[in-house]
Amino acid sequence: MAQGTLYWSDRYVRPIIPRALIEHFQLNFKVVDIFENEGKFSNEFPLLRSPSLITPDGTQITEAMAVNYYLIKQLHDPQLEKQLLGSFDDVETYAQMLRWQSLANTDFHDQMANYVKPYVGMVPFDDIAVQKAWKNLETMFDVYENILKKQHYLINDTHITLADLMTFAPLTFGMRNVLGDEWRAHHPNITRWFIDILQSPIVKNSFKDFQFAAKEPARP
The missing domain is CATH 1.20.1050.10 (Glutathione S-transferase Yfyf (Class Pi); Chain A, domain 2)
Structure with a gap:
């Protein structure tokens, strides 16, 4: 199964919850520090928003509310999602x-x-x-x-x-x-x-x- 990517940085607070969701629920996303990969990040996301997400199928998602929603829907547990x-x-x-x-x-x-x-x-x-x-x-x-x-x-x-x-x-x-x-x-x-x-x-x-x-x- 393809792996998604979360771009984040501990310099900001908005990416805290997306990273916590990925780590706690062991979701299939690698976590990449935007300041260690600035060139690639800026090419993928010219608005430089953190958090930013690339889904396993290559779709780009920005804005914390949208990223958090998407990650929780990857739990595939209707009760927990609710x-x-x-x-x-x-x-x-x-x-x-x-x-x-x-x-x-x-x-x-x-x-x-x-x-x-x-x-x-x-x-x-x-x-x-x-x-x-x-x-x-x-x-x-x-x-x-x-x-x-x-x-x-x-x-x-x-x-x-x-x-x-x-x-x-x-x-x-x-x-x-x-x-x-x-x-x-x-x-x-x-x-x-x-x-x-x-x-x-x-x-x-x-x-x-x-x-x-x-x-x-x-x-x-």
């Missing part, structure tokens, strides 16, 4: 799945990056931009905290879905670098949920050495 993706027949639940995935992959991801990157030296520190990103994050944190106060996961009380996994990915950037003990104490439901996902079978091997930030770093 647990992770939801069901088209349950319109409300499926809409919620798309809602949380979309938020995680756009505004939540982007504002987390805008806030964290200046602290870790990836971009110059702009106090106005950092404050704006933090204000936007605080609004989203309140939304997540409230929903997770009502139920164990973003979609239900019983099991992890792709919505949880995709939201977890950008949050790792914050939890590792800036969201310290004080922040976690004030967000107990997000913190409980995050630890639950961190220890879940799908992602735990990808985060064996994960360490939480002790406190928010001082501004440069």
